[in-house]
Amino acid sequence: MKRQVRQAAGLLLVLCALSVSLLALASQSSRSTGNHVVVISLDGFGGWALDDPYLPLPTLRKLAATGAASSGMRPVNPSVTWPNHTSIITGVTPARHGVLFNGMLIREPAVPPRIEPWRPRNEMVRAPTLYDAAHARGLTTAQVDWVAILDAPTITWEFRERPEPGGAIAQELVKAGVLSQPDLEGFASKNILWRDEIWTAAAAHILRTHQPNLLLFHLLNLDSTQHRYAPRTPAAMTAMAHLDSQVATILKTIEDTGLAARTTVFVVSDHGFKRVNRVIRANAALLKAGLLEASDGKITRAQAYVVPEGGSALLYVTVPDESGEILAKAREALNGIEGIDRVIEPGHYASLGLPLPSDNPQMGALFLTAKEGYAFNAAIGDPLVIDASEGSLGAHGYVASDPDLRALFIASGRGIARGVQLGEIDNLDVAPTAARLLGVELKGTQGKVLEAALALR
Numbered sequence: 001m002k003r004q005v006r007q008a009a010g011l012l013l014v015l016c017a018l019s020v021s022l023l024a025l026a027s028q029s030s031r032s033t034g035n036h037v038v039v040i041s042l043d044g045f046g047g048w049a050l051d052d053p054y055l056p057l058p059t060l061r062k063l064a065a066t067g068a069a070s071s072g073m074r075p076v077n078p079s080v081t082w083p084n085h086t087s088i089i090t091g092v093t094p095a096r097h098g099v100l101f102n103g104m105l106i107r108e109p110a111v112p113p114r115i116e117p118w119r120p121r122n123e124m125v126r127a128p129t130l131y132d133a134a135h136a137r138g139l140t141t142a143q144v145d146w147v148a149i150l151d152a153p154t155i156t157w158e159f160r161e162r163p164e165p166g167g168a169i170a171q172e173l174v175k176a177g178v179l180s181q182p183d184l185e186g187f188a189s190k191n192i193l194w195r196d197e198i199w200t201a202a203a204a205h206i207l208r209t210h211q212p213n214l215l216l217f218h219l220l221n222l223d224s225t226q227h228r229y230a231p232r233t234p235a236a237m238t239a240m241a242h243l244d245s246q247v248a249t250i251l252k253t254i255e256d257t258g259l260a261a262r263t264t265v266f267v268v269s270d271h272g273f274k275r276v277n278r279v280i281r282a283n284a285a286l287l288k289a290g291l292l293e294a295s296d297g298k299i300t301r302a303q304a305y306v307v308p309e310g311g312s313a314l315l316y317v318t319v320p321d322e323s324g325e326i327l328a329k330a331r332e333a334l335n336g337i338e339g340i341d342r343v344i345e346p347g348h349y350a351s352l353g354l355p356l357p358s359d360n361p362q363m364g365a366l367f368l369t370a371k372e373g374y375a376f377n378a379a380i381g382d383p384l385v386i387d388a389s390e391g392s393l394g395a396h397g398y399v400a401s402d403p404d405l406r407a408l409f410i411a412s413g414r415g416i417a418r419g420v421q422l423g424e425i426d427n428l429d430v431a432p433t434a435a436r437l438l439g440v441e442l443k444g445t446q447g448k449v450l451e452a453a454l455a456l457r
Contacts, residue, residue: 086099291329317365
């Protein structure tokens with residue numbers, strides 16, 4: 001009898017110990033193991049910045065000195081935010097991944113196309129992503145203010161550009177006192193500097209609390225500042241210096257959580273910037289040619305329409321045009337307008353990494369590029385070309401081969417060699433390099449692994 005009691009007591013102790021172990025495991029289930037990659041994107045941060053000794057960037061310079069840096073990272077066409085962020089995490093051009101705008105272009109008959117940003121990722125991105133590959137290997141993934149990523153099923157934790165008030169991370173931040181519920185509910189209306197601060201706090205919180213294997217993190221204030229005041233101005237440089245401090249916050253969090261030895265940090269940007277002196281109103285030319293109709297300054301009917309992307313634009317024929325007459329008329333209306341550099345036909349799209357309209361109906365019938373100092377907008381007023389006004393003095397979207405469009409690239413931490421100067425690279429190289437460091441397979445990339453940057457090859 002005593003022996004049976006002892007056996008029962010022993011079994012009870014084993015069960016209690018097992019229960020404690022299972023509870024401990026459950027409490028840690030949100031924390032990842034293995035290696036980690038953090039991709040920090042500083043929107044609009046020119047690759048030239050590290051070469052300016054009078055621009056205070058101590059954190060970025062230290063990262064570059066202890067890791068690998070590029071003299072300039074080439075963006076893809078069109079050189080705007082969403083296409084380039086998508087290329088950074090797919091390793092393919094827009095001709096393959098399909099994202100051509102900061103959102104999805106919606107086309108309807110006889111009206112101007114419109115861009116809708118809040119469309120599910122699976123409607124927009126046609127190529128496998130780094131976070132898809134990580135998730136397929138059982139790794140955890142997170143995103144803060146990344147783009148073309150809405151409702152992505154392979155993201156584990158997120159704090160969106162427009163966060164869901166009831167979202168898990170959003171509510172964790174409210175509980176932690178990082179922001180209030182009213183501020184969360186009115187998030188999109190707040191100034192961009194404050195939103196950058198909250199996005200940084202959200203990224204730090206996710207790293208501390210959940211320790212994802214992959215974190216994608218994007219900041220926007222510099223882009224907004226340069227659009228308004230132009231690049232290389234005091235306002236833009238102040239925004240750059242502030243971004244340096246936000247990167248420092250993320251690095252300190254990685255150190256404090258004990259993840260530094262297992263983490264690789266990439267600091268990148270999507271594109272550089274150019275100063276705008278004059279603005280091209282291409283749709284005003286289409287209005288004069290009778291291809292647009294307007295009332296009270298608003299377009300009521302369109303046979304053709306130009307969608308601007310800063311230093312480039314795309315022309316669409318919005319009604320049936322089997323004879324090609326409308327396209328020919330639009331081409332003639334645009335011919336010779338001050339500031340237009342080239343009117344590029346579909347036969348040249350492949351050389352620019354752009355899809356054919358037959359492969360992707362979001363692509364225009366013509367691709368327009370602007371000369372130095374000029375940018376496109378959508379207005380229809382006279383005259384066709386005007387001086388840029390205060391608040392629209394900077395732009396991107398120019399042909400990606402323009403040296404001013406070179407972006408930032410720094411990699412540091414686990415697996416990265418120290419003090420490597422890479423020269424110019426392509427942003428298509430980021431995804432395959434990060435995949436190598438995570439130990440995942442990302443198939444079909446057009447970029448290459450940056451072997452020269454790696455300590456372990």
